[in-house]
Amino acid sequence: MKLFQMSCAAWLLVLSTTLFASGAAAHLTYTKLTTSEGLRFVIVNGSFDADDDLSKFRSVVISYHAEAVNFDSPGGNVKKAIELGRLIRSLGLNTVTVRTKECASACSLAFLGGVIRVAEAGSIGVHKTSFSDTKGMRVEEAVAAVQAITADVISYMTDMGADPGLLKLSLQYDSDDIRYLSASEMKQYRVTTPDEEEPGPESQVASNVSASLQIPIAQNGIVQHPAGTAPLKASGNADSKTVAKFANGSALDIKGREGDWYQVSIAGQTGYMHHTWVWVREFEENQFGRRYIQIKSVDNLEAARSIVLNSKIPLAAHLTTNGWFAITVKTPGGNDIERSLLRSLLASHAIPKDAVVTFGNTYVREVCCSAVVSNK
Incomplete structure (x- = not known):
């Protein structure tokens, strides 16, 4: 993609001179932009709301063949921002912010979804989350809800390669205040990814993981x-x-x-x-006619890895088109072996009762973990 061929400074210059000021909408809307250099962006406008339909974002990205995402958002619902961030990562998109646009509060979480993340100093703002959903709850329920969303944020930051220490910084600023990050802070907390000219010590590992989660455009x-x-x-x-x-x-x-x-x-x-x-054809699960025994699906790679690595039977995890991970039984394939094996495994209670045989048309590639079987 053309974006990978540009330095971070070039990205910011292109966007700073191309984007125009606009007021953020109440709910999420999506604007398409092609720069004079031919870079295709989708701009996410507005506040994150719990009932925003992110399938619209996916459709715009795929039909437009977008390469990156820009934001103009004051924040909003944390869970929806995390959902968008995971979708951005599953689509293999990059994220870019500039000071002429706002990306604050929950928007900063969505920004972390980018495979490559570039931001101007002062373009990303953080603060303490406002837990409006806890109003009316008993104290015990409210505390449990706050703890749950905090755990979700930490887990998400870790999955995206950012430093969860950013949350500690955010908690120092009340929900009616805002703290805009400097370039050094974004680098320190891994909000932005290293420029190609300044690779970090873990850049190759992160690059390999990110590449495994990219979904080719189906053609x-x-x-x-x-x-x-x-x-x-x-x-x-x-x-x-x-x-x-x-x-x-x-x-x-x-x-x-x-x-x-x-x-x-x-x-x-x-x-x-x-x-x-x-x-x-563009997907790497390239054996037409092959069948799989799918036993479950999970929404993050670490959970998929844990299931595969701790199984008593050989399993594999496959990235799917919705960004989730399908867990399947490792089989040689062919001669309809899957159907007879499914019956045997169900009879022995080795796999869940709702396991199915599928063609796996939604499988993009196997991402974990080559022929690993637990000794438990």
């Missing part, structure tokens, strides 16, 4: 449906009209994505197919 695919054929829908809705049906193995082009639906072109017709019906 070409093959129909792969458990029933043997998949319907082409008139719109991205299961109840919409079926335009035609196509057999497994039919090639198609993916033009965009709207929520869980791909907009596709197939055999001269255009329409929509659910993403679970399409095997994508």
Whole structure:
């Protein structure tokens, strides 16, 4: 991507001279921007609200082929900001902020989702979280709620490669105050990532982890449906009209994505197919026709690693298109071995009762942990 070829200073210069001032909206909206250098940004505008639909963000990013995210937000709901940050990371996007835009409070958490993070000094503000959701609770309930969200923030910061010590700094400033970070503080707390010219000692490790979590843009695919054929829908809705049906193995082009639906072109017709019906060529799970025994899915890599590494049977974890991780049983594949193995494992209570055999069309790549079996 072009962004990876630019220094941090160049990114900031481009954005500072391109972005225009605008008032932040009440809820999240998304603006597309292409700079004169051809860099494609999605600008997140407004306050984070608990009921914001982030599938709209995903659709804009994928259809626009965005490379990075910029923010104009005073903050808002912490959980929603963390959700957006994890989505940004799963999509392999970078984040950039400049002083002509505001990214304060909860917005700073969303910013941490970037694979590469670049910020002008004074462009990111932090303060103590306002726990408005605890109003009306008993003291014990309120304390438990505050402890839970604090634990979520620390876990998230750690997952994103930032220093949780940033939270301690934030707690020094009341919710009606704001503390804008200097360049040295952003570097100290790993809010920003090192410039290519100044790599940190852990940069290679972080780069490898980040690369494993990037999701390629789906462009070409093959129909792969458990029933043997998949319907082409008139719109991205299961109840919409079926335009035609196509057999497994039919090639198609993916033009965009709207929520869980791909907009596709197939055999001269255009329409929509659910993403679970399409095997994508750009993904690294590149064995068309292979089946997997999926036993569960989790929302973060560390949880996935823990399940795999502590299992009594060989397991693997796969990054999926929604940024979660599917846990599967390690099998050689072929000859429909998965169905008979599933019955055997269920009978012995070795796997959960809701385990299923799937084509794994949503699997992007295996991310953990090569043929590891616990000795427990």
